[in-house]
Amino acid sequence: MSEPGKPPVLAQVAPRYLAGGGDPRWVTAPLQQAFRWRAAHLPLSPVVRLTSRDHQTELLLNPSPDEHWWTLCHTGADNDGKAWTMRFGARTPAEIVAAATDTLATPAAESPTDPLQVLEQASWHRSILDHRAYSPDEFVTVSYHPLGAVHIKVTAFDGPWSSEPTDRTAWQAYFSDHTPPHLVTAVLAGLSSPEPLLRDEKEMATFLRYSVGIARDRVPAQQTEDALRARIDRLTASRTSQPLPPQPPGGPLPRRTR
Template identity: 55%
Template sequence: MTEPAKPRVLAQVAPRYLAGGGDPRWVTVPLQNAFRWQAAHQPLSPGVRLTSRDQQAELLLSPDPDQPWWTLRHHGAGEEEAWTVTFGARTPAEIVATATDAFATAGGSRAVVPQDVLGQAGWKGSPNTGFVSPDGHLAVTRNAWGSWHITAATVHSPWNAAARRILVWEGLLTSRTPSRVVAAVFTGLVSPDPVLRDEKAMVPFLRYSARIARKRIPARQAEEALWERVDRLSAQRPNRALPPTPGLPGVPLPRRTR
């Protein structure tokens, strides 16, 4: 007699910037279901393209090993200049989502200086020289043109003092990226909250460098958290008139099933 399969469980991993990519739906599902971004039809393609209802912004998820996997781009409108945010393949989806959330919700009312987020979290450095996380694995610098560059790196064998460092992922926020988006990304970087991952799917050098709690979480909780997130962000959707969904009048977007 075949034994029933055990429920899938996930590990709690911290710091989140060393947790690996995770579930891309954490980014894409809220954009479509909470903010009504439209998915471009790309048959037989591994890429994803979502476009804002006003056609001024887009999110690209393109699994190209030689290019950034995530690209959030605003084309510019009126007095607002164009800007772009990109992230590499192993950027945790939770960090990518900080940028998309901040942009799609139009941010908060309180202005935040991005550098203050890192400094107040105890990261080493200064606005002039850049910041490094307390564990030394993540660095944030700003170039002469005002763009922010983020690099996460670790070593192949933490117990070997001579082990070479490995680039885990990198991000770039161009100079015109709104400060609310930059500050939101930095807030995600300094967050002490763990994220959920399938430990067996993590590459070895990340398992060696990150902290993995012994307590496991049922995978269904991650799915529930995703849809709770959609509901929460739906309530924050900017209340402004938008053009109707092209070609899909009155057709609701797919919802979760129980």
């Protein structure tokens, strides 16, 4: 608990891929409020299920310790007829998952032919022969197949005396064949961004703290709420697709599930 009379504050954590899951509303609130995805009603359940207005895409947040927490599925019912799936582990920062969902819900830009280029531009190491890229600190390995399949593995030190960053897996993500390149690029851009993420240190997994840098300056927790509201407003204003038949309006911001 914070000291009486002092507003709660958050730490600035980098690298961002080791900051922990964060607030899932960063993903779910814009989909529901800005893009009007419909939420399934699952009383007394921690599972969140959102469906796009064209019923072609579904986001599932299932906080199970033995499964991927985030699953984004597309039916393949559009023009190309190719289904695809993106799955993210529990400690994937919500901001990185949101890079995919925001990009999916807004008009697609020109698809890049090589999503790994965004990592090269961020000074990540790349192996052309085996289609892999590595973060400069060697905590992250990204494997990319030309058909669209991707495997992201993020590791961390297992304790204060560890010398190798491969001692413990922090989280993994898997994208199936035919995952749109512009979605892959958006995730990799979010993964490699140098911007820190705001986190409550008390909620971070203990082992992650051995592998991150935490800025001395703290940020008021209210800033994250303001940023989320501003982001929803910005995405709502940027929506340019043709309106579909009216849907029930989104409810209040979903409560945090972790």
